[in-house]
Amino acid sequence: MLRQQLAARNLVFIVFIYVFLLAQPHQIAEADAQGERVDRWEEGIERLSHNVFLSGTHEQKDLDFLKPLINDKRIVLIGESAHGAREFNAVKARIIRYLHEEMGFSVIAFEAPMGQSVAAFAQSKTGTASQTMTEGIPSVWHSPDMERLFSLMKSKEEQKDFLTFTGIDIQPDSFFGPFLSEGVYHLDRSRSNKIRQMEEHFYELYHNQATIDQAFIEANELQPQYEELKSWIRRHQSELRKSYTNSVIKQIERVVDNRIHFLKHGVQARVKSNAQTNQHPSTVTDIQQSDMYYRDRQMAENIDWLAHELFPDEKMIVIGHNYHIRKQNTAMHSFVTFEPYMKDPLPTMGELLSERLKASSYALGVFAYKGQTYDRQGAFVNMDTNYDEFSLEPLLESAGHRVTFMQLTGTRLDPTTSWMTMPMNGSYWGMQKETFIPRQQYDGLLLINEVSPALYAQPSK
Missing domain, CATH: 3.40.1660.10 (EreA-like (biosynthetic domain))
Known part of the structure; x- marks a missing residue:
C-alpha cells in the first residue's frame, strides 16, 4: 500500500515537471515577442518623433x-x-x-x-x-x-x-458679480446691489448646497431674477457700450444665459455631486443626472458659441485637462471617475463638440x-x-x-x-x-x- 502511494506521488510530480517544462518555452517566447515588439515601437518613436x-x-x-x-x-x-x-x-x-x-x-x-x-x-x-x-x-x-x-x-x-x-x-466665481455690479452702478444703484447679492447666492447654491429640496427652492427664486437681468441688459445695450466693448457685453449675456440654463437643468445633478463630495450617499441612474456630464456638455456648447457667434472668423486654442479635450471618452477601456455610481465612461467636452x-x-x-x-x-x-x-x-x-x-x-x-x-x-x-x-x-x-x-x-x- 505504501509502495502504491509513493508511486502515485512520483507520477504526480513527473506530470507537474512535464507541464512546467512545456509551459516555460511558451512563456519565454511570449516575453521575447513582447520585448521585440517594444523594441520595434521604440524604433518608430526614434524615427517619427519630434x-x-x-x-x-x-x-x-x-x-x-x-x-x-x-x-x-x-x-x-x-x-x-x-x-x-x-x-x-x-x-x-x-x-x-x-x-x-x-x-x-x-x-x-x-x-x-x-x-x-x-x-x-x-x-x-x-x-x-x-x-x-x-x-x-x-x-x-x-x-x-x-x-x-x-x-x-x-x-x-x-x-x-x-x-x-x-x-x-x-462654474461660478468670485469675480463676475463684483465686476458687473460695479459696471452698472452708475446706471442703476439698486440693480448693482441686486447683482452682487444674486451672484453670491448663486455661488453658494452651486458650490455648497447638498439638499435637493432646498436647492430647488433657491433655484426657483434665482431663475426669474436672472431672466429679468437678461432683459435689463438688452434694454440698456447703448448705455453699456459706453463702458464695454460689444465682445464683453456678449460674454456677459452668455454668462447670464449659462446661469439660467443651470437653474433650469443642472441643479439636481450638481446637488448630487455636492452630496457625494460631502460624503453623503448619492445615487445617479442616468447620464442626465451626472454633474460631470452637464459641465462638459455646457463647456462644449460654449466653445460652439465662441466659434460661431463671438469669433466667427478667428482660429481658437482651447486649454484644458486631457479628460475634457480627448475625442471619444466613451470609448475608454478603463477610466478614472469621480462619480462612482456611473459604470460607463461619460462623453466629455471634446466628444460633445458639434x-x-x-x-x-x-x-x-x-x-x-x-x-x-x-x-x-x-x-x-x-x-x-x-x-x-x-x-x-x-x-x-x-x-x-x-x-x-x-x-x-x-x-x-x-x-x-x-x-x-x-x-x-x-x-x-x-x-x-x-x-x-x-x-x-x-x-x-x-x-x-x-x-x-x-x-x-x-x-x-
Missing part, C-alpha cells in the same frame, strides 16, 4: 512640424494629464505663441469660468499683464511663462493681429514621464512611475528628448506604430492609470520628461 524645446528663449523653428498638421484646423485643443505643472505651462505657452505668430490663431479659451475671464479681460487695459492673468484664469496656470503670454496679449490689444483670451467653464467643429479640430494630449505636481486638493504629490510595457510614458520617453512630440492621426501603421491603435495605459493626474487606444482619443501626443509644481500666484482680490 524634439521640442521647453524654454521660451529658443527660436520657434523646432515647432515648424506643426504647420502641415494643423494648417487646415480652426480649433486646437491642448490638454494636460494634471493641472499645476510648471513645464506643462511652459511648453503650452510656446505652442500658443507659435500658433498665434505663425498660423494666425487669435483666441485662447481656457478651462476657466467665463465670468471670471470676461471680468479680467474687460479691465485689462487699466491693469498689468500679471493682474489680468491672476484674476482671469485659475491659479493652476499662473506661471512666468503664462505671464509672458499675457504680456504679449496686452501689447497687441489695439492691433489687427490681436491675441485675446476667454473662458469656457460654467460635428462641424470636430471636423476642423486637433486634439493634443499632454503627459509627463516623472516628477512632482499637485493633486486635486492642491498638495504636492510624486508621480507614479510604476509603468508596464503597455504604458505610453516610457515608450515616448525612449526618444531621449526633454519634450517629445508624436503625431498619431494620419501616421502610417506598421509594426513600429501598431501601438497607436492598441489599448495603451496613460496617467491621470500622474497617479492613476487609464487604458485607451491613443489614436481614438488624440491627434497627437506630447511628453515632458520631468515636471515640477507650478508657481501658484494668488489673485489680488
Whole structure:
C-alpha cells in the first residue's frame, strides 16, 4: 500500500515537471515577442518623433512640424494629464505663441469660468499683464511663462493681429458679480446691489448646497431674477457700450444665459455631486443626472458659441485637462471617475463638440514621464512611475528628448506604430492609470520628461 502511494506521488510530480517544462518555452517566447515588439515601437518613436524645446528663449523653428498638421484646423485643443505643472505651462505657452505668430490663431479659451475671464479681460487695459492673468484664469496656470503670454496679449490689444483670451467653464466665481455690479452702478444703484447679492447666492447654491429640496427652492427664486437681468441688459445695450466693448457685453449675456440654463437643468445633478463630495450617499441612474456630464456638455456648447457667434472668423486654442479635450471618452477601456455610481465612461467636452467643429479640430494630449505636481486638493504629490510595457510614458520617453512630440492621426501603421491603435495605459493626474487606444482619443501626443509644481500666484482680490 505504501509502495502504491509513493508511486502515485512520483507520477504526480513527473506530470507537474512535464507541464512546467512545456509551459516555460511558451512563456519565454511570449516575453521575447513582447520585448521585440517594444523594441520595434521604440524604433518608430526614434524615427517619427519630434524634439521640442521647453524654454521660451529658443527660436520657434523646432515647432515648424506643426504647420502641415494643423494648417487646415480652426480649433486646437491642448490638454494636460494634471493641472499645476510648471513645464506643462511652459511648453503650452510656446505652442500658443507659435500658433498665434505663425498660423494666425487669435483666441485662447481656457478651462476657466467665463465670468471670471470676461471680468479680467474687460479691465485689462487699466491693469498689468500679471493682474489680468491672476484674476482671469485659475491659479493652476499662473506661471512666468503664462505671464509672458499675457504680456504679449496686452501689447497687441489695439492691433489687427490681436491675441485675446476667454473662458469656457460654467462654474461660478468670485469675480463676475463684483465686476458687473460695479459696471452698472452708475446706471442703476439698486440693480448693482441686486447683482452682487444674486451672484453670491448663486455661488453658494452651486458650490455648497447638498439638499435637493432646498436647492430647488433657491433655484426657483434665482431663475426669474436672472431672466429679468437678461432683459435689463438688452434694454440698456447703448448705455453699456459706453463702458464695454460689444465682445464683453456678449460674454456677459452668455454668462447670464449659462446661469439660467443651470437653474433650469443642472441643479439636481450638481446637488448630487455636492452630496457625494460631502460624503453623503448619492445615487445617479442616468447620464442626465451626472454633474460631470452637464459641465462638459455646457463647456462644449460654449466653445460652439465662441466659434460661431463671438469669433466667427478667428482660429481658437482651447486649454484644458486631457479628460475634457480627448475625442471619444466613451470609448475608454478603463477610466478614472469621480462619480462612482456611473459604470460607463461619460462623453466629455471634446466628444460633445458639434460635428462641424470636430471636423476642423486637433486634439493634443499632454503627459509627463516623472516628477512632482499637485493633486486635486492642491498638495504636492510624486508621480507614479510604476509603468508596464503597455504604458505610453516610457515608450515616448525612449526618444531621449526633454519634450517629445508624436503625431498619431494620419501616421502610417506598421509594426513600429501598431501601438497607436492598441489599448495603451496613460496617467491621470500622474497617479492613476487609464487604458485607451491613443489614436481614438488624440491627434497627437506630447511628453515632458520631468515636471515640477507650478508657481501658484494668488489673485489680488
